[in-house]
Amino acid sequence: SVTEAEAKPVNKPTLPDAQTVTSVRHWTDKLFSFRVTRPQSLRFRSGEFVMIGLMGEPDAKTGKAKPLLRAYSIASPSWDEELEFYSIKVQDGPLTSRLQHIEPGDEIILRPKPVGTLVHDALLPGKRLWLFATGTGIAPFASLLRDPQTFEDYDEVILTHTCREVGELTYGAELIQSIKDDELLNELIGAENLAKLRYYPTTTREESPKMGRITDLMRSGEVFEDLGVEPISPDRDRAMVCGNLAFNLEIKEILEGFGLEEGANSDPKHYVVEKAFLD
Numbered sequence: 001s002v003t004e005a006e007a008k009p010v011n012k013p014t015l016p017d018a019q020t021v022t023s024v025r026h027w028t029d030k031l032f033s034f035r036v037t038r039p040q041s042l043r044f045r046s047g048e049f050v051m052i053g054l055m056g057e058p059d060a061k062t063g064k065a066k067p068l069l070r071a072y073s074i075a076s077p078s079w080d081e082e083l084e085f086y087s088i089k090v091q092d093g094p095l096t097s098r099l100q101h102i103e104p105g106d107e108i109i110l111r112p113k114p115v116g117t118l119v120h121d122a123l124l125p126g127k128r129l130w131l132f133a134t135g136t137g138i139a140p141f142a143s144l145l146r147d148p149q150t151f152e153d154y155d156e157v158i159l160t161h162t163c164r165e166v167g168e169l170t171y172g173a174e175l176i177q178s179i180k181d182d183e184l185l186n187e188l189i190g191a192e193n194l195a196k197l198r199y200y201p202t203t204t205r206e207e208s209p210k211m212g213r214i215t216d217l218m219r220s221g222e223v224f225e226d227l228g229v230e231p232i233s234p235d236r237d238r239a240m241v242c243g244n245l246a247f248n249l250e251i252k253e254i255l256e257g258f259g260l261e262e263g264a265n266s267d268p269k270h271y272v273v274e275k276a277f278l279d
């Protein structure tokens with residue numbers, strides 16, 4: 001069940017690069033999202049990540065504490081006045097064992113230097129954009145799917161999200177619902193553009209309407225049949241991939257099998273990949 005915390009009065013920053021937590025939502029016992037204030041000077045491209053974290057424990061010898069930082073995709077769109085992040089909770093994870101307890105009014109450290117490859121600039125123009133995510137790998141796509149450019153650049157946008165359990169799909173399902181229902185987003189992106197969005201959630205360890213790893217569903221052709229679309233081709237299709245390491249490697253091989261080549265900021269091609277954060 002989802003729990004939501006409301007904002008408390010903002011405290012005075014005390015950390016280097018401090019930002020204040022404005023809201024926290026716990027989606028499952030292993031997943032949460034939170035929003036923080038945005039540094040006024042921070043500009044980023046949808047799909048990029050920043051380093052965020054907390055102060056570490058003081059060193060036993062020197063007594064000095066160093067920041068404990070990890071790469072987190074920004075899940076909010078670039079026009080949003082706050083920043084949103086989506087995270088796992090790892091009980092013995094150096095950062096997330098502590099980060100999972102943040103509350104509105106608390107501070108986190110945020111280095112305002114956005115980078116990453118899951119950006120429109122790293123892809124050649126195409127007709128159809130595939131966004132392939134597992135687990136918290138949906139975060140950069142939560143940003144891209146609220147960016148009007150994503151829909152202006154393509155005729156069709158397909159988000160696939162594979163998780164172990166049904167509850168892990170809720171963040172994405174709510175995101176898609178809000179994109180379709182939210183008045184502000186509708187106005188920003190346009191109803192005709194939103195009609196381009198398709199959503200294909202699957203689970204692997206709990207019963208749901210669509211079971212199986214997206215990689216297997218691509219190899220068998222089932223995903224193309226289900227969506228009623230042609231298989232992937234380099235003339236038409238572009239893809240962004242974000243998930244666990246094994247998934248990234250497997251889907252790369254599948255996409256290359258369809259003739260797609262990996263792009264980068266400096267060398268745009270047919271698909272791009274980034275690892276989802278794991279503490």
Ligand code: A2P
Binds near residue numbers: 162205214248250
């Ligand atoms: P599975 O349950 O079959 O391992 P995780 O929570 O471990 O990060 O996994 C998130 C989702 O990614 C799970 O549904 C998992 O399926 C799936 N997954 C893990 N490895 C791969 C892979 N090599 N190819 C496709 N999907 C994968």
